[in-house]
Structures are given as structure tokens and as C-alpha cells.
Amino acid sequence: MDFSDTKEEAVFRTEVKNWIGKEAPTYLFKSLSASGFGSTRTGEYDPFEEAKKWQKKKADAGWACIQWPKEFGGRGAGPMDGVIWSQEEGIYSKLSGTFIIGQGMCAPTMMAYATPEQNQRYIPKIASGEEVWCQLFSEPASGSDLAGLKTRAEKDGDEWVINGQKIWTSGAHISDYGILITRTDSEVPKHRGLTMFFLDMKSAGVDIRPIKQANGDSGFNEVYFDNVRIPDAQRLGEVGGGWQVSLTTLMNERLAIGGSIATGFPEIKALVDDLTIAGGRAIDNPAVRSKLADWYAKSAGLKNTSARALTALSKGEVPGPENSIGKLVAGGMMQDIAKFGLDLQGLGGAIVDPAIADGAARLQAMLLRSPAVRIEGGTDQILRNIIAERVLGLPEELRVDKGIAFNKIPSSNS
Amino acid sequence: MNFDFSQDEKMIRDQVSKFLDQQSDTKVMRSAVDGDTRYSADVWKGLVDMGLTGTAIPAAYGGVGVGYPALCLIAEQLGAHLTPTPFSSSVYLATEAIIGFGTEAQKETWLPKLANGEIIGTIAIVETVEEVTETSIQASITGDTLTGRKLIVPDGGIADFAVVIAKSPGTMANSSLSLCIADLQHESVTRTPIETIDPSKNSTTIDFQQTPIEILGDQVDGWSAVRRIYDRAAILFAFEQIGGAQSALDMAVEYAKERFAFGRPIGSFQGLKHMMADMYVALKLAESNCYYAAWALATESEELPLAAATARVSATQAFQLCSRDNIQVHGGMGFTWEFDCHLYYRRSNYLTLQLGGLATWEDKLVSSLPDAA
Ligand SMILES: Cc1cc2nc3c(=O)[nH]c(=O)nc-3n(C[C@H](O)[C@H](O)[C@H](O)COP(=O)(O)OP(=O)(O)OC[C@H]3O[C@@H](n4cnc5c(N)ncnc54)[C@H](O)[C@@H]3O)c2cc1C
Numbered sequence: 001m002d003f004s005d006t007k008e009e010a011v012f013r014t015e016v017k018n019w020i021g022k023e024a025p026t027y028l029f030k031s032l033s034a035s036g037f038g039s040t041r042t043g044e045y046d047p048f049e050e051a052k053k054w055q056k057k058k059a060d061a062g063w064a065c066i067q068w069p070k071e072f073g074g075r076g077a078g079p080m081d082g083v084i085w086s087q088e089e090g091i092y093s094k095l096s097g098t099f100i101i102g103q104g105m106c107a108p109t110m111m112a113y114a115t116p117e118q119n120q121r122y123i124p125k126i127a128s129g130e131e132v133w134c135q136l137f138s139e140p141a142s143g144s145d146l147a148g149l150k151t152r153a154e155k156d157g158d159e160w161v162i163n164g165q166k167i168w169t170s171g172a173h174i175s176d177y178g179i180l181i182t183r184t185d186s187e188v189p190k191h192r193g194l195t196m197f198f199l200d201m202k203s204a205g206v207d208i209r210p211i212k213q214a215n216g217d218s219g220f221n222e223v224y225f226d227n228v229r230i231p232d233a234q235r236l237g238e239v240g241g242g243w244q245v246s247l248t249t250l251m252n253e254r255l256a257i258g259g260s261i262a263t264g265f266p267e268i269k270a271l272v273d274d275l276t277i278a279g280g281r282a283i284d285n286p287a288v289r290s291k292l293a294d295w296y297a298k299s300a301g302l303k304n305t306s307a308r309a310l311t312a313l314s315k316g317e318v319p320g321p322e323n324s325i326g327k328l329v330a331g332g333m334m335q336d337i338a339k340f341g342l343d344l345q346g347l348g349g350a351i352v353d354p355a356i357a358d359g360a361a362r363l364q365a366m367l368l369r370s371p372a373v374r375i376e377g378g379t380d381q382i383l384r385n386i387i388a389e390r391v392l393g394l395p396e397e398l399r400v401d402k403g404i405a406f407n408k409i410p411s412s413n414s
Numbered sequence: 415m416n417f418d419f420s421q422d423e424k425m426i427r428d429q430v431s432k433f434l435d436q437q438s439d440t441k442v443m444r445s446a447v448d449g450d451t452r453y454s455a456d457v458w459k460g461l462v463d464m465g466l467t468g469t470a471i472p473a474a475y476g477g478v479g480v481g482y483p484a485l486c487l488i489a490e491q492l493g494a495h496l497t498p499t500p501f502s503s504s505v506y507l508a509t510e511a512i513i514g515f516g517t518e519a520q521k522e523t524w525l526p527k528l529a530n531g532e533i534i535g536t537i538a539i540v541e542t543v544e545e546v547t548e549t550s551i552q553a554s555i556t557g558d559t560l561t562g563r564k565l566i567v568p569d570g571g572i573a574d575f576a577v578v579i580a581k582s583p584g585t586m587a588n589s590s591l592s593l594c595i596a597d598l599q600h601e602s603v604t605r606t607p608i609e610t611i612d613p614s615k616n617s618t619t620i621d622f623q624q625t626p627i628e629i630l631g632d633q634v635d636g637w638s639a640v641r642r643i644y645d646r647a648a649i650l651f652a653f654e655q656i657g658g659a660q661s662a663l664d665m666a667v668e669y670a671k672e673r674f675a676f677g678r679p680i681g682s683f684q685g686l687k688h689m690m691a692d693m694y695v696a697l698k699l700a701e702s703n704c705y706y707a708a709w710a711l712a713t714e715s716e717e718l719p720l721a722a723a724t725a726r727v728s729a730t731q732a733f734q735l736c737s738r739d740n741i742q743v744h745g746g747m748g749f750t751w752e753f754d755c756h757l758y759y760r761r762s763n764y765l766t767l768q769l770g771g772l773a774t775w776e777d778k779l780v781s782s783l784p785d786a787a
Contacts, residue, residue, distance in 0.1 A: 001708065003415055273785075289780040292780050293779040294776070296783065297703060297728040298699055300703055301728055302699065304417070304703055304706045305698055307417045307706075310415075384684075384687065384692070391694060392663075392667050392691070394681040395679045
């Protein structure tokens with residue numbers, strides 16, 4: 001057991017450090033430092049432009065998506081080097097949020113199912129951030145029950161014609177491409193009638209309408225499909241094999257979200273270090289210390305759990321469903337931390353103006369954004385089901401739709 | 415970075431696990447709880463015969479010296495099997511006190527006998543029903559003798575000697591507390607068994623009446639020495655706790671698959687599934703923190719106090735949660751003397767208190783945080 005860098009790792013770290021020291025957008029350092037979960041700040045600069053600029057710069061020098069093969073714009077690096085890179089990139093990695101879906105979920109799905117020519121064309125541009133991708137899975141009537149989706153794809157010659165609606169599509173409004181799961185057969189049980197595609201988001205008949213979120217931002221969208229035509233060559237996997245393909249995406253989603261997840265611990269620690277309550281330092285208050293210890297133990301537990309997963313990965317083992325715990329623990333924890341941090345400040349804690357609020361209003365932003373963590377990419381309840389069934393081996397829930405043809409299943413609208 | 419135990423360490427774990435599977439099912443703890451015995455002499459002998467008492471004792475002092483990661487995995491197995499032996503008191507506490515603070519002569523005298531199981535040690539700290547502080551200790555040393563009462567000493571019923579903390583006025587420049595070694599077989603020592611929530615921990619009250627002692631080490635500040643001993647032992651106790659938590663969780667999962675209600679296995683009800691998922695999550699977090707702490711212990715890392723407190727806090731939470739909800743999964747059966755659920759519940763709550771309760775460790779954790787965490 002050893003936590004120090006090996007010799008090769010140390011050499012690699014120095015190389016990364018040197019490059020980042022020279023090339024990172026230091027003019028954003030101050031704003032990014034004041035950024036918290038749910039509030040990426042770039043000061044007077046446009047966040048999307050800055051994100052693209054940094055990504056392209058990394059890609060040109062071979063530092064984008066370093067674990068991908070070289071021919072796809074990566075560096076062919078191992079998982080440990082990936083961790084070293086992200087440790088050293090540090091605060092500048094806050095710029096990469098825009099690309100998580102494309103790089104973390106769409107690209108791995110493409111690499112598993114698209115043709116070599118297609119991958120040659122698309123993957124390097126995902127790495128460089130020149131093209132942004134989105135994930136068109138959830139629908140108004142099917143989120144947790146993803147396999148209950150209704151968006152239809154009908155074959156017409158060498159093309160498929162798409163009609164229906166997706167919702168909650170993060171970044172659809174800034175995306176160039178997307179992966180789309182559709183229903184191609186309603187006569188068979190729900191998991192068997194699905195087919196996956198990728199498509200150009202500028203295709204005729206795609207209508208994207210931003211949704212205003214509970215925290216006031218507009219990161220996700222409704223996407224309508226009105227006779228949108230997709231060439232059969234852009235199908236991923238078999239006709240009727242879409243569920244299998246989606247599992248690749250979802251497994252990577254949990255890795256992408258779970259690996260480097262924010263927990264809110266640094267924010268609450270910074271607050272109680274400085275804050276005064278009842279005439280004393282907040283951090284000296286026993287109730288505060290008790291909570292702090294609990295949260296530290298949890299965030300350390302997540303960090304150490306992913307270090308174990310990495311060790312397993314670097315020995316060639318496949319990461320399993322146990323990686324579901326990251327988001328499950330962090331989501332609720334961030335909500336608790338934000339609430340507790342505001343509570344310590346009394347009514348003044350309600351202020352969201354970063355110029356006035358403590359810590360540039362990071363806890364307030366966290367309060368308003370964290371509820372979504374418990375929903376996006378699998379709700380807390382779905383994750384617990386997964387742990388219970390797939391890790392602990394407990395019996396499946398009763399499913400009334402099991403084995404029934406999709407068009408015979410009762411639904412909210414019928 | 416390599417965040418895993420070595421093959422050799424895992425092999426030792428597997429041997430211990432195999433031995434305990436055969437020798438120490440929960441019946442052994444049960445007979446202790448039933449009051450038939452206060453510890454298992456057979457299992458203890460088996461552990462000694464396997465050389466486990468000398469795991470971390472350097473070869474120069476008669477030990478095996480295979481190191482702390484192996485000892486961590488042994489602790490995990492002992493915890494998983496609820497083994498009622500003085501292993502934790504003798505190995506994680508008394509032995510470590512001598513390794514850490516004894517003089518060369520004391521190491522040469524005591525360690526070989528501890529390694530080969532000829533003698534059993536424990537540590538005697540607590541005097542009242544309040545959490546111990548530096549100023550609350552009343553037992554005192556005069557010249558070469560010790561007088562005072564230690565209210566609850568784990569494994570005090572079987573130990574041959576105890577490392578005792580006591581006042582020693584005038585002997586020390588910066589502290590009035592020292593550690594000393596007292597022979598518990600001496601006629602001036604009175605031991606009275608004391609009932610606790612976990613009878614298998616063999617606790618006793620010990621009265622010392624001008625008992626001959628030797629001071630441990632040379633000019634050792636007793637209070638900070640205990641803190642250091644506790645920090646290190648906390649990691650081993652945390653491994654016992656995750657071992658116990660895993661067993662309690664396994665027991666819950668097995669029962670939930672077999673017990674039927676409303677025409678289906680109770681494990682298919684979401685209320686129970688989610689409860690067990692949360693048990694699993696608490697255990698995983700604790701386990702990973704324990705791994706990190708094992709590394710800190712093995713490398714004498716500067717981060718040891720923080721790593722130890724972190725492992726201890728999360729392992730305490732995990733074992734308490736798993737043992738508590740294991741009872742819930744079992745329904746009425748869970749509240750019977752006959753089912754093992756209460757054994758885990760008892761052990762988890764005793765272990766929580768043994769080195770100072772959860773609040774004490776939460777406080778230590780926060781005190782050990784670096785300034786810009
Ligand atoms: C910020 C944000 C970004 C998102 N981005 C994307 C994206 O880019 N692409 C995309 O496709 N989707 C995206 N989503 C959608 C997300 O995946 C779904 O919202 C999520 O899967 C839940 O589905 P739902 O909203 O339909 O809720 P429902 O499935 O209707 O759930 C409602 C409640 O019922 C519970 N529930 C449902 N089924 C069960 C069950 N079997 N057992 C117990 N409880 C159950 C849920 O836990 C929840 O509490 C995003 C969501 C958010 C909030």
C-alpha cells in the first residue's frame with residue numbers, strides 16, 4: 001500500500017505542473033476560486049468562450065482527455081495519470097463542466113458502437129471542445145423509468161424519421177451533436193424495442209426550448225422532434241438494442257459524475273473558520289465540530305473510495321455499480337452543508353449577492369443547485385435500488401410491466 | 415499510488431478468517447454473553463499459536479514483524495467474528511504502549527512474552543462515569559507503588575499486567591501524569607468483574623493498594639503518550655468495527671432474502687432495500703477511510719492523527735448503523751436473545767466507547783484538520 005507517486009508518476013506530475021504553470025488562464029484564477037458548486041464564475045469574461053479556449057489549448061498540446069487513444073485526440077495515458085492531471089489542473093477544471101456530457105458519456109458510447117471512420121471524425125473534436133454534445137434520453141413521461149420512453153423512430157429507406165419529445169437535455173442549446181434513444185417497436189416488452197442514434201442538433205425539425213431551472217439558470221432544455229431524418233449509418237448498435245447501448249452511457253455517467261464530485265466540505269470549512277457565533281469562533285462550537293467531523297469523514301470516504309476504484313482500474317478490473325455511492329452521498333451532503341452554513345449566519349445568510357454574502361455566496365448557490373444532484377443521472381432512490389439489487393443481491397422489486405408489450409403498459413397519461 | 419493490501423497481507427487475512435470461521439462462530443461470544451465464560455481461551459490459544467500476537471512486534475524482540483497493514487486485516491477478521499479474546503487490549507494497546515514508550519530494557523523484558531502469548535496485557539485509564547480528561551485522573555504513584563481505582567478495564571479479568579495512567583507528583587517537568595506497568599496478579603490488586611453492555615469484553619474494576627509498579631519509559635508525558643497510543647489503536651479498532659459492520663450487513667441481507675411477508679421476500683420491499691443500501695454506503699466509506707489510515711499507520715505518516723480520527727468516526731458510524739438496522743430487518747426475531755443481532759449491537763456500542771466516544775473523536779478529527787482544508 002503506497003500513496004506516494006511512483007518514479008514515473010512523479011516525472012509525469014512535474015511535466016503537467018510545468019505545462020499548467022506556463023499555459024493556464026491565470027487571469028481567471030480569482031473568479032474561479034470564488035466559484036462554488038452551481039456557480040462557475042469567470043468575472044468579466046464569457047464562461048462558454050473561456051471554457052472552449054482552455055479546452056482547445058489543452059487539446060493542441062496533447063492534454064485533453066488524456067486517457068483516450070492518441071488518434072482520438074488523447075494521450076493514451078493510464079488512470080493514475082488521469083488523476084494526477086486533474087489534481088494539477090485544480091481550479092481550472094471548473095471550466096470543463098460544459099464538456100462533461102460529451103466527453104464523459106457520449107464519447108465512450110461512440111467509441112463502443114460507432115464505426116472507426118465516424119470516431120475519427122467526431123471524437124477528436126469532442127476532446128478539443130470544438131464540438132459540444134448532449135444526451136437526449138429523458139422524456140416527460142420517462143426519467144427514472146427510462147425504458148418507458150415514447151419518442152418514435154420509423155425506418156424510411158436508408159433513413160429513420162424521428163417524432164416526439166425529450167426533456168431536461170443539459171446543454172442542448174449549445175450542442176452540435178447528441179445521442180438519442182428512441183422507440184422502434186411498441187409490440188415488444190419495453191427494454192427490447194429501443195434503438196440508439198447520434199444526430200446533428202442543427203437537423204431540420206429539431207426545436208430546442210430552454211427551461212428555466214429552479215435556481216434561475218437555464219442549463220437544460222426541451223427538445224422537440226418533428227419528422228427529423230437521421231441516416232441509418234448514424235445508428236449505434238442493433239435495431240432493438242438501444243437499451244444495451246444506453247447502459248454503456250449510464251455506466252460512464254456515474255463514473256464521470258461520481259469520480260471528481262464536489263461535496264461542499266471546503267466551502268463549509270472556510271465559513272466556520274472565520275465566522276463568529278455567540279461571541280466565539282464557529283469552529284470552536286461543539287455542534288459545529290460534530291457536523292464538520294461527519295462531513296469530513298464522508299468526503300474523505302468518497303475520495304478514498306475512488307482511490308480504491310482507481311487502483312482496481314489500473315490493475316485491469318472493471319469498475320462496478322458500487323461507484324453509485326459518490327453522487328448519492330455528495331448530493332444530500334451538499335444540501336445539508338448549505339442549509340447548515342446559512343443557518344449559522346442568521347437572516348444575513350439569505351443574501352445571494354456575491355459582493356455581500358460570505359464566501360462570494362457559494363453556499364447560497366449550492367443550496368439552490370444541490371437538489372438537482374439528487375435527481376440528475378439517477379435519483380437517490382434509483383441509486384439505492386441499484387446498490388440493493390446489483391451490489392447486495394436483494395430481490396428485484398415487483399414490476400407490473402414485466403414481460404408486457406410496451407403498448408399494453410398502463411401510464412400516467414392513459 | 416497503490417491503494418490495496420499486498421498479496422502476503424491478504425494471505426494472512428485469509429488464514430485468520432479460515433481459523434475463525436472454524437473456531438469462533440458467534441457461539442463463542444454467545445457463551446460469554448450467557449455468562450458461562452468471560453472470554454474464549456481456545457480461540458486465544460489459536461491466535462497465539464498462529465503467531466498473531468507478535469504481528470507488529472519487531473523480530474529483535476521475538477515478534478514476526480510483518481507490520482501494521484497485516485495487523486489491520488487481522489483486526490477486521492476479529493471484529494467480523496465478534497471474537498471474545500483479549501487481543502485488542504493486549505496487542506493494540508498494551509504491546510503498542512511498550513513498543514512506543516518503553517525503555518530498551520522494558521522492551522526486552524515484555525515484548526517477547528507478549529509476542530509468544532505467555533502474558534496478556536491491557537490498559538487501565540478510566541476512573542469515573544465521565545469522559546476522561548488530563549485533570550480528572552486520581553490514581554497516584556508514590557515512590558514505586560500505585561494506589562487508586564480504575565472503574566472499567568476491558569479484558570481486566572484475564573490480563574496479567576496493565577499499563578496504568580496515574581498522577582506522579584514531582585517526577586515530571588511538564589506533566590504530572592505518568593504511565594506505569596502494574597502486575598495484576600499481585601496480592602495488593604483487587605479485581606471485581608463489572609457488568610457492561612458487552613459481557614464478552616471481560617471488564618473489571620481494579621483497585622490498586624500500594625501495588626508495586628515500574629514506570630513505563632524514561633520521562634514520558636503520560637497524557638500525550640495515551641493520546642498517541644489511542645490514535646494508533648483507533649485505526650485497529652476501526653478495522654474491528656468495519657469487520658463487525660460487514661457481518662451485521664451480511665446477516666441482514668441473508669435474512670431479507672429468505673423471510674417472506676405479503677407473499678414476497680421482505681428484501682423486495684423498498685423500505686428495507688434502501689435501509690440496507692445506506693448500511694452498505696456507510697460501510698464502504700468507513701472501509702476506504704480505514705485503508706487510508708492503515709497506510710498512515712504503516713508509514714508513520716504525519717497525517718496519522720487525522721487519518722485515525724477519520725477512520726474511527728466513520729467506522730463507529732458504520733458499525734452502529736449496521737448493527738442497529740440489522741435488528742430492524744429481523745423484526746421480532748431481531749429482539750430475541752436467541753438471534754445474534756444483539757451481539758453485534760452490544761459489541762458495536764462497546765467498541766464505540768472503548769477509546770472515548772464518538773464526540774471525542776469528532777473533536778479530535780476537527781482539531782487535526784489542516785488550516786486550509
Ligand atoms: C439538472 C438536471 C440535468 C439533467 N440533464 C439531463 C440530460 O442531459 N439528459 C437527460 O436525458 N436527462 C437529464 N436529466 C433528467 C434526469 O435524468 C431525470 O430527471 C431523472 O432520471 C429522474 O426522472 P424524472 O425527472 O422523470 O423523475 P421521476 O422518474 O418521475 O421520479 C419522480 C420521483 O419518483 C421516484 N421514483 C421513480 N421511480 C422509482 C422507483 N422505482 N423506486 C423508488 N422511487 C422511484 C424518483 O426517485 C423521484 O423521487 C437532468 C435532470 C436534472 C435535474
